[in-house]
Amino acid sequence: MTRTTYRCQCGAHIEFKQDLEKEPGTTTPNWKCKECGTPVPGITAEKISHQHPS
Numbered sequence: 337m338t339r340t341t342y343r344c345q346c347g348a349h350i351e352f353k354q355d356l357e358k359e360p361g362t363t364t365p366n367w368k369c370k371e372c373g374t375p376v377p378g379i380t381a382e383k384i385s386h387q388h389p390s
Contacts, residue, residue: 342381
């Protein structure tokens with residue numbers, strides 16, 4: 337299966353859940369870049385949040 341990756345506007349390469357930060361206090365997950373706090377698109381972030389380094 338192909339891995340989902342995302343390149344944040346700050347230049348960070350987001351590939352695993354560790355690269356994301358979940359916004360607290362929301363009923364549906366809102367994910368942000370761990371480096372700069374920029375929101376990551378929902379569908380992309382959900383796919384990434386389920387990936388683990390092999």
